[in-house]
Amino acid sequence: MSHAVSANGxxxxxxxxTYGIKSWLLTLDHKRIGILYLITLAVFFLVGSMFASLIRFxxxxxxxxxxxxxxxxxxxxxxxxxxxxxxxxxxxxxxxGNFLIPLQIGARDVAFPRLNLLSYYLYVAGGAFAVLAIxxxxxxxxxxxxxxxxxxxxxxxxxxxxxxxxVNGFSSILTGVNFMVTIHKMRAPGxxxxxxxxxxxxxxxxxxIQVLGTPVVAITLLLVCFERxxxxxxxxxxxxxxxxxxxxxxWFYSHPAVYIMILPxxxxxxxxxxxxxxxxxxxxxxxxxxxxxxxxLGFLVWGHHLFVSGQSTYASMVFSFITFFIAVPTAIxxxxxxxxxxxxxxxxxxxxxxxxxxxxxFTIGGLTGLFLSTLGxxxxxxxxxxVVAHFHYVMVGGMVMGFLCGLHFWWPKMxxxxxxxGAAKLGVMFVFAGFNLTFFPQFxxxxxxxxxxxxxxxxxWQALNIMSTAGAxxxxxxxxxxxxxxxxxxxxxxxxxxxxxxxxGLEWDIPSPPIAHNxxxxxxxxWEAYPYGEEESTEPSTEAVPERAKEDEVV
Amino acid sequence: MSDFPLFPAQAxxxxxxxxALYAFLLVLTVIFxxxxxxxxxxxxxxxxxxxEDEQPEQTHGNLVLELSWTIVxxxxxxxxxxxxxxxxxxxxxxxxxxxxxxxxxxxxxxKIQHESGKREINTLHVPKGQxxxxxxxxxxxIHDFFIxxxxxxxxxxxxxxxxxxxxxxxxxxxxxFCAEYCGTQHSxxxxxxxxxxxxxxxxxxxxxxxxxxxxxxGERQFQQLGCETCHKSTATGxxxxxxxxxxKPVTLSNGQEVVVDSDYIRESILQPTAKIVAGYEPIMPxxxxxxxxxxxxxxxxxxxxxxxxxx
Numbered sequence: 001m002s003h004a005v006s007a008n009g010x011x012x013x014x015x016x017x018t019y020g021i022k023s024w025l026l027t028l029d030h031k032r033i034g035i036l037y038l039i040t041l042a043v044f045f046l047v048g049s050m051f052a053s054l055i056r057f058x059x060x061x062x063x064x065x066x067x068x069x070x071x072x073x074x075x076x077x078x079x080x081x082x083x084x085x086x087x088x089x090x091x092x093x094x095x096x097g098n099f100l101i102p103l104q105i106g107a108r109d110v111a112f113p114r115l116n117l118l119s120y121y122l123y124v125a126g127g128a129f130a131v132l133a134i135x136x137x138x139x140x141x142x143x144x145x146x147x148x149x150x151x152x153x154x155x156x157x158x159x160x161x162x163x164x165x166x167v168n169g170f171s172s173i174l175t176g177v178n179f180m181v182t183i184h185k186m187r188a189p190g191x192x193x194x195x196x197x198x199x200x201x202x203x204x205x206x207x208x209i210q211v212l213g214t215p216v217v218a219i220t221l222l223l224v225c226f227e228r229x230x231x232x233x234x235x236x237x238x239x240x241x242x243x244x245x246x247x248x249x250x251w252f253y254s255h256p257a258v259y260i261m262i263l264p265x266x267x268x269x270x271x272x273x274x275x276x277x278x279x280x281x282x283x284x285x286x287x288x289x290x291x292x293x294x295x296x297l298g299f300l301v302w303g304h305h306l307f308v309s310g311q312s313t314y315a316s317m318v319f320s321f322i323t324f325f326i327a328v329p330t331a332i333x334x335x336x337x338x339x340x341x342x343x344x345x346x347x348x349x350x351x352x353x354x355x356x357x358x359x360x361x362f363t364i365g366g367l368t369g370l371f372l373s374t375l376g377x378x379x380x381x382x383x384x385x386x387v388v389a390h391f392h393y394v395m396v397g398g399m400v401m402g403f404l405c406g407l408h409f410w411w412p413k414m415x416x417x418x419x420x421x422g423a424a425k426l427g428v429m430f431v432f433a434g435f436n437l438t439f440f441p442q443f444x445x446x447x448x449x450x451x452x453x454x455x456x457x458x459x460x461w462q463a464l465n466i467m468s469t470a471g472a473x474x475x476x477x478x479x480x481x482x483x484x485x486x487x488x489x490x491x492x493x494x495x496x497x498x499x500x501x502x503x504x505g506l507e508w509d510i511p512s513p514p515i516a517h518n519x520x521x522x523x524x525x526x527w528e529a530y531p532y533g534e535e536e537s538t539e540p541s542t543e544a545v546p547e548r549a550k551e552d553e554v555v
Numbered sequence: 556m557s558d559f560p561l562f563p564a565q566a567x568x569x570x571x572x573x574x575a576l577y578a579f580l581l582v583l584t585v586i587f588x589x590x591x592x593x594x595x596x597x598x599x600x601x602x603x604x605x606x607e608d609e610q611p612e613q614t615h616g617n618l619v620l621e622l623s624w625t626i627v628x629x630x631x632x633x634x635x636x637x638x639x640x641x642x643x644x645x646x647x648x649x650x651x652x653x654x655x656x657x658x659x660x661x662x663x664x665x666k667i668q669h670e671s672g673k674r675e676i677n678t679l680h681v682p683k684g685q686x687x688x689x690x691x692x693x694x695x696x697i698h699d700f701f702i703x704x705x706x707x708x709x710x711x712x713x714x715x716x717x718x719x720x721x722x723x724x725x726x727x728x729x730x731x732f733c734a735e736y737c738g739t740q741h742s743x744x745x746x747x748x749x750x751x752x753x754x755x756x757x758x759x760x761x762x763x764x765x766x767x768x769x770x771x772x773g774e775r776q777f778q779q780l781g782c783e784t785c786h787k788s789t790a791t792g793x794x795x796x797x798x799x800x801x802x803k804p805v806t807l808s809n810g811q812e813v814v815v816d817s818d819y820i821r822e823s824i825l826q827p828t829a830k831i832v833a834g835y836e837p838i839m840p841x842x843x844x845x846x847x848x849x850x851x852x853x854x855x856x857x858x859x860x861x862x863x864x865x866x
Contacts, residue, residue, distance in 0.1 A: 148696055
């Protein structure tokens, strides 16, 4: 085929199809948009990590001596805002979801490519507002923006940051809508719901939360802006408002948002564990439906953030009761993944090491969640470092490990290059060890009673805080190493074959990197997800090109 | 070891119950971790890939296994819920007739007043072996009163009262923290809880000049603000009599019933028209913005005392 070779003699792919900055910034290709997200996310991750390092260095000594209290408050606020809204929430869906959903379901793009580009620019615009707020002097409300502090008392750049989060919310909503429609309408012939990789199920559940939850937080944050600007009484009792109302509205989104941040991690783990154990994920339909169960239950538990806020005793009991139900689908996932390894053929390449790390850290993160949903214990643990440790085990131990896992697994597919496996193994060890050293001592600090968001603390807690800071240094080294060898691979890495890990799935049947339109011919799927051990049936059938594929050629 | 503590001091009647529950959950966590980590590590070693073209036999799942790891966690979770709810109930319900102490949080200090009228800032003196109930409110943003050694914590909200109770079991000094982020000097909004033997507490309370008690201060302001011209001790005034009404239900002009507590008294002083007692006109002036949180607590104490003396 004449069009299969680019000007410089390489096979044509989505990276060399067109050149120039404009071809990237105005691209409608879901794969290029995924790469744009990856670059932008990496910048936000570095900024957020920088804030985190300053926090940890301040906490090496009990006295607040490295930075002023006001600066410290701004550091943890901006760390939270940047990491949660501009890194964790978009991370896996925007990068890997964008890149892989069309490839995995056998489509040529997402349902609404222009909307997809708009999502990216809304994310950039939201991020620009946040960065502007940071440059002008920062915000000091905590990422939770609790009223009436945020709405009346704080003199920092709250409204600007809130507008940033508000605009970014639309990026999240549009991406969710786009993915849902894509998964419903764009699947290749024969790709039934139960033939979908679990990566797709996880993203479907995530999109559901993004579409249903994000509008609530968007309105809530806008109301805070209105109260700041016009002194209307919604949250501040001085104007007749209710300060706790904000917490209800905020957590109605922000608790489900925790699942926005972790379900895509689950999605990645399922695909990777199948590949490196050469087995179908144990209990496929249980794993698929547990994602949906988590998405639905996630909307009914926001009140577990309000056990000590003066909420009625009985409301707290109901919220605690429902929260315990979330333990069930979570346990189902953990056990099914673990059992996938039973009588499997396990290879511990770096993506699989990330899976092992994920299971370890997420299990601890999940189980410590039980402590916090237990009413009698949460009263003591609420707003202490135990909570900080718990959500970092889930968000960093779960989501960041999941993100790195997916990035390493699909890196050859995305970039066409292989990274150094030795360096990658070293990186995952550093990240795992550093992470545990950073956050495990914080569980102990939390039970001892160290409140979160404290710039200075009693002297008897210094030893544990020094351990935590030392761990953060190791963790930082791990992340730096990872960034270095991944960048290195782009220039010096070996060319990646189409399927370096002998994985199953439509994305592995096409070249690395894929061509701009993904598939020369739309595949017809006649096999289940993860058909490991069934060599014959997985060859993509191109004999009979269905009508729909021909139409796509014309478009 | 004092430089490297792993558990906080256990200084209240509830502390050991919270610790016991915590220990139980720790054991449960360790068992589950060993199970999962053990399974993953043993499988990864035992079933490691021995040759590149190895193809394991495929399985699709196992209903018995699925059901067992659905049902067992479910019942365990519900059991833990019950244990937690039980402790929570005891944390929420104070024993009858506790020692009442009042706390007002503001950026960035704790103002505390004992019923005798004695005031202190960022320090709370309490007797050992007697239930103490704190009634708390905030002058500005949300704060949170947290005493780790007692395992108690509650948010302190502007515009309403919240309570917290404990019974100290050890004399000594313990940390007091503001646990809800409240602005620049949040980490400076700390103090000490000093637990004394009951006799020492009594001496401390009587020591120095404690001035007028909270009830006396409330009564003085009740007169100064002219409350008594309408709220007479008999039902002859233009407003309802306040004698013997505390903790009792009262019917409102819209037919609803509310219990007269500190929150209702506070609201009725600041925004009198919000909940009018049936049979009375909405003629009381609004005191919003003209009266401090501490004065409100004192007036509420006085009104409460009218019910205690009436019994």
